[in-house]
Amino acid sequence: MYFIKTIISIFTLYTLATAQLGDPELVARNEYRVARENYLAARDEYLAVRNEYFGKRDLELRGPTL
Known part of the structure; x- marks a missing residue:
């Protein structure tokens, strides 16, 4: 039981350490x-x-068409 907890703890610490190194x-x-x-x-x-500006400018330059 303690062996399994130790392995899980080591794996967890390894994962956290790896995540912190890769974090930046x-x-x-x-x-x-x-x-x-x-x-x-x-x-x-x-x-x-x-x-929109160019469209309005071109419309003003051309003026109204009949």
Whole structure:
């Protein structure tokens, strides 16, 4: 019984230690992913506003058509 508990405890500690060593890499990847998603969202918003502006500008330059 104690042998099994010891093995499980060692395995648990090993898993936690491995997770903590790999954690900075995971955090960096997650931060990169979040930053990229924010960038893509901002870019899409910018492109939408730019296209709307160009559409209004072109309409004003052409004037009303009969």
